Amino acid sequence: MLWIDLFRTATFRLTLGLVAVIIIGMGLQFTLLYGEMNGYEQLRSNDLLHRSAALLVREEPHELEVKLRERSTNELRVFLNGAAIFDRNHHCIAGDIPNWPKGLHSSPAVQPLTMTLPDGSRTMMRFLVVEVLGPAGEEDRLLVLARSRHMADELRYMVWHAAILSIVPVVLFSLLAGMLLSQRALARIKSIHQAIERIMKGNVHERLPVGRGRDDLERLSRSVNHMLDRLEQLMGEMRDVGNDIAHDLRTPLARVQARLDRASALSHDLSAEKSEVFDKAMGQCRRDLEQCFSIITALLRIGEIESGQRRAGFAPMSLGPLVTDIVDLYEPIAELENITLYVVLPDQPAQMVGDADLLNEVLANLLDNALKFTHQGGWVRVSVGLYGDGRIWIEVRDTGIGIAPEEREAVLGRFYRADKSRHIPGSGLGLSLVAAIIRLHDGILEIEPNESEVAHTGTVFRVIFPSFSVQNMTFSSGKERF
Amino acid sequence: MGQKNQRAESAAVSEQTNLVEETNECAAARLLLIEDDESLAAEIVANLEERGYDIQRAATGTAGLEVARASHFDVMVVDRMLPELDGLSVLESLRQQGYMVPVLVLSALSAVDDRIKGLKAGGDDYLGKPFAMEELAARLEALLRRPMQGRASLLRVGPLEIDLIERRASRSGRVIDLLPREFRLLEYMMRRPNMVLTRTMLLEDVWNYRFIPQTNLVDVHIGKLRRKIDAPGEAPLIQSIRGSGFKLCVVD
Numbered sequence: 001m002l003w004i005d006l007f008r009t010a011t012f013r014l015t016l017g018l019v020a021v022i023i024i025g026m027g028l029q030f031t032l033l034y035g036e037m038n039g040y041e042q043l044r045s046n047d048l049l050h051r052s053a054a055l056l057v058r059e060e061p062h063e064l065e066v067k068l069r070e071r072s073t074n075e076l077r078v079f080l081n082g083a084a085i086f087d088r089n090h091h092c093i094a095g096d097i098p099n100w101p102k103g104l105h106s107s108p109a110v111q112p113l114t115m116t117l118p119d120g121s122r123t124m125m126r127f128l129v130v131e132v133l134g135p136a137g138e139e140d141r142l143l144v145l146a147r148s149r150h151m152a153d154e155l156r157y158m159v160w161h162a163a164i165l166s167i168v169p170v171v172l173f174s175l176l177a178g179m180l181l182s183q184r185a186l187a188r189i190k191s192i193h194q195a196i197e198r199i200m201k202g203n204v205h206e207r208l209p210v211g212r213g214r215d216d217l218e219r220l221s222r223s224v225n226h227m228l229d230r231l232e233q234l235m236g237e238m239r240d241v242g243n244d245i246a247h248d249l250r251t252p253l254a255r256v257q258a259r260l261d262r263a264s265a266l267s268h269d270l271s272a273e274k275s276e277v278f279d280k281a282m283g284q285c286r287r288d289l290e291q292c293f294s295i296i297t298a299l300l301r302i303g304e305i306e307s308g309q310r311r312a313g314f315a316p317m318s319l320g321p322l323v324t325d326i327v328d329l330y331e332p333i334a335e336l337e338n339i340t341l342y343v344v345l346p347d348q349p350a351q352m353v354g355d356a357d358l359l360n361e362v363l364a365n366l367l368d369n370a371l372k373f374t375h376q377g378g379w380v381r382v383s384v385g386l387y388g389d390g391r392i393w394i395e396v397r398d399t400g401i402g403i404a405p406e407e408r409e410a411v412l413g414r415f416y417r418a419d420k421s422r423h424i425p426g427s428g429l430g431l432s433l434v435a436a437i438i439r440l441h442d443g444i445l446e447i448e449p450n451e452s453e454v455a456h457t458g459t460v461f462r463v464i465f466p467s468f469s470v471q472n473m474t475f476s477s478g479k480e481r482f
Numbered sequence: 483m484g485q486k487n488q489r490a491e492s493a494a495v496s497e498q499t500n501l502v503e504e505t506n507e508c509a510a511a512r513l514l515l516i517e518d519d520e521s522l523a524a525e526i527v528a529n530l531e532e533r534g535y536d537i538q539r540a541a542t543g544t545a546g547l548e549v550a551r552a553s554h555f556d557v558m559v560v561d562r563m564l565p566e567l568d569g570l571s572v573l574e575s576l577r578q579q580g581y582m583v584p585v586l587v588l589s590a591l592s593a594v595d596d597r598i599k600g601l602k603a604g605g606d607d608y609l610g611k612p613f614a615m616e617e618l619a620a621r622l623e624a625l626l627r628r629p630m631q632g633r634a635s636l637l638r639v640g641p642l643e644i645d646l647i648e649r650r651a652s653r654s655g656r657v658i659d660l661l662p663r664e665f666r667l668l669e670y671m672m673r674r675p676n677m678v679l680t681r682t683m684l685l686e687d688v689w690n691y692r693f694i695p696q697t698n699l700v701d702v703h704i705g706k707l708r709r710k711i712d713a714p715g716e717a718p719l720i721q722s723i724r725g726s727g728f729k730l731c732v733v734d
Contacts, residue, residue, distance in 0.1 A: 251519055254612035258525030261615040261725070265532070286725060293612050294694060328663055329689055332702045361693040368696045430696055 011185040015178025019171050026170070030163040034156060041152045042126075046110045048079045049128040049145050056083075056143060061135050064143070068095040081125065082146035085132065090142075097144055101127060106142060115146075124149045188217055204232050205308075243303045246296045253296070257289055298429035305436040310355055319350040319359070319384050319392065326363045327382055330371065338376045344383035350392045352465055358437045365430045366396040366461050373400030374458070390467030397450050399458040405449075442466050511556040511626055515539045516546030516572065517588065518564050526559070529615045530622075543567025550576055555583050557625050559618070562589035562600065570603040577604035584625040586618075597692075616726030620678040627677060639675045640732030642711065642719065644668060653711055653719075663689075664707050671720070671730040680727035704728050 006012055056064060067074060068083050076083060084095025092098055101113055104127055111127045125146045131139045191209050198206045207228060208221040264282050267275045304310065327343045334341035363382070370380045378399035385393050438445050443465040450458030513535045517523040520541075527537050538555075540546035543564040550558065550572070562569040573585055587605035600608045607621050635647045641654040649665055651658040660668065670688045671679065681700040685691050708720045721729045 250612045251522055255521050255525055257612060258522070258529055258615050262525070262529055262532070264725070296612075297610075297694065325689075326691075329691070329699065329703075331663075332706050333697060333699060336702055336705075357692045360691055364691070364693055364695060372697065 005186060006179060006182050009182040009185050009189070012178050012182035015174060015181065018178070019174045022170055022174060023167055026163065026167050030159055034159040037155050037159065038152055041155060045126050045147050045149075045151070046128075049110055049126065049147055052076065052079050052083075053128055053130045053143065053145055056145075057130055057132055061133050061141070064132060065094040071096065079147070080145055081148040081150075082144075084144050086142045086144060087134075088140055088142070093141065095144070097146060101125075101144070101146075104129060104144070106131070112149075185217070192217075192221060199228065204228075204235065239303050239307065243300060246299045246303075249292075249296055253289065253292055257286075257293075260285055260289065295429060298433055302429065302433055302436045305358070305433070305440050308440065310358065310440060313355050314353050315356070316351060316353050317356050317359075319352060319394065320345050322356060322359060323363060323382055323384055323394065326360055326367065330364075330367045333371055334380065337371060337374070339371060339374050340379040341371075342379065342381040342383075344381065344385075346385050348386065350384050350386060352392055352441075354441050354465075355437075358440070362434050362437050362463065363394070363396075365434045366463075369430060370396050370398035370400060370459075370461075374398045375400070378458070387464075392465045392467070393462055394465075395460060395462045397458065397460045399450060402449055402457040403447060403459050438463055511622075512536045512554065513538070513622070514546065514550055514555045514558045516541075516543065516550075516564060516569065517559070517561045518542065519561075526615075526618070530619065533619055535622075541565075543569065543572045547572050547575060550581065550583070551579070557622055558583055558585045559622070560585055560587055560605075562587055570600065570605075573600075573603045573605055586621055586625060588613075588618075614680075614725065616678065616723070617680045617682065620680045620683065620726055623677055624674065624679075624683065627674070637669065637672045639672045639730065640719065641716075642668075642672060642730075642732075644672060651711075653713070653716070656713065658710050660707075660710060663703070664710065667703060667707055668711070671728075675730050675732055678723050678726050678729050683727070700727075 056067070059067060065085065067076065068085060071077055071080070071083055082095070082097045084097035085093045086100055087093055090100035092100070101115055103113055104111060106129050108130075111129075113125055113127055114122055115125050116122050125148050128145045130143045130145070132141045132143045133139055134141045188209075195206055195208045207225045210218055210221045210225065260282060264279075267278050267282070270278055323343060323345065327341060331341055367380070367382070374380055380399075381395075381397045383395045383397070385395075387393065435445055443463050446460075446462040446464065448460045448462070450460050511534075513530060515523060515526060515530075515537055517526065517539065518541050523539055523541070527539060530537055538549060540549050544566045546560065546564070547567065560569040560572055564572070569587060569589070573587065576583075576585075584606040585604065586607045586609060587600040587603075588609055589600065589611060597608045597610075606625055609618060609621060635645065637644045637646065642651070643653075644651045644665070646669070649662075651660050651665060651668060667684070667688050670684070682694070684700050684703075685693075685695070704720060704722075708718065711720070712718050719730055719732065721731045723729055
């Protein structure tokens, strides 16, 4: 995983590119070096061939023959790999080149030719043909001198080795350097990722880490931070506008309510028949108005909770009594609907830091919901527990109509009503309020189908709060920020 | 809880209260309304005048403070957001100068924080806009008529009697078997006989909850209590007041 991450970093990819460039550069460098050295070796070869020829030309024809025959023992073996005298018809007279090499011309220049050696291998040789005096005193003989390219081959071998030997450590070193640099980049990216995750969790005051550097990552982080500032400001303005609207609606609505209240009193003056119609209309108006109020209040509450101001009022508290009390409050409703209401509490106290009023609201909403959607004869169970790592969970499990998997995320959104629940009254904001309160407490809300063996349908709402000590730390840092 | 204590502290301790007398007192109650919104103020004035209040109204904080100092009022309704001087400052300076008139703070900010601020500044009750006139009227009535104080170990209202030490309730000698939560509700209602108690008041004062339930939670609780205290053939004691709440009704 780490290796894949490493490979994915831009720095590491850059390093790889750089390594490729280095390899190509070194290849070019060695090719050039080899070319130069090869050229020099050729010049040296030619020079040697010419000088040997110049020496041999001066020999007596007979002496020359002897010298060639005894080449393996004299100094000629050092400079030459082959030497022979041919007549005009290219028949070998003396020397160790038995046949006239194919394609060899009688010209004063050195000629490179590929030859098949007696053992069958082919090799490249450089030949020089010079006319020499025969026993008759005429220049009717041809002296052929040959020099193999094995010096050049050795040179190539040497250069190739040098190239390999120098490229491997350079590549390894570059890769190592690249990895170390990427590791650094990766660590920075990781801290940026963590910051972004915290922001996405709703901690809108959080910013990306920025040091004093001026590199591209820092500059990018700064730009992102500026963007976040702007977004936060816009969000604040949006919230203010939303809150202002809700706020401004309250006063005129309060007036409407007051007028309705006064108008209701007039029903006494009407005839019995009219009074009934009037009262009915008034009742409907009141109910609608109440719904308006509950929506406005819930919207303002959500806005207030999302602003995070309520964190200031967080205090240590125990969830057990909270749950027991609220279940006690809802007990008569469950009884009325013939629903069994259970409480399951852990052996050790579930301590956490939070706002008891808000958590009561969460529990009340979840209970409201569970009871509303559970049929007569069903059951609802509220349980509290602790995970091994100290996190606290609260679960409200019902045997109600259940929530379709595709609707589980949507029910937390504002004004969402599941298809099955359209006929049941409510503002549609209860669960978004619940979600906002849980977010404020750094908790998470899980919705699952109730798969308990006794139940056929139903839903589980599970709230998980971080462990107490972690929560505490979040607060201290939170307070510093505000 | 807080406001209950404050009410309790500032109230004169009276063991047995004469209900008829209190109702008369209520009818003559002088009320000061400090509210800047003209039409809401007009509605409040019209509505409360019908209920027999003698109302004076001020539109700004400074004017309100002057009027409050100049003459005696039985109860005050103060909006939190006012021009010139805000409601809480008016309240604080009144309290500093020793005016102990009960005050209901009215505000569009009904968040708990604001409520706590309002109560800390010396308010006796807090009502968030929008509110029903019945809610305002019920709360004003509650401010004017202090609940029966809990010095006695025995509370008696009409045929009902509860023993606060034994936690026992009875009606005309018939013992009523109550759960602790039902006992608490009945005690609260018996301390405020013949007073309209709204659902919010019950939820806040009896159970100490500050949320608005989606269901008819309070009605269900009242219904259960009602079935226990009214045996077949007996006169129903708890009345539902439409659009407002409930009332423990007894005639002496």
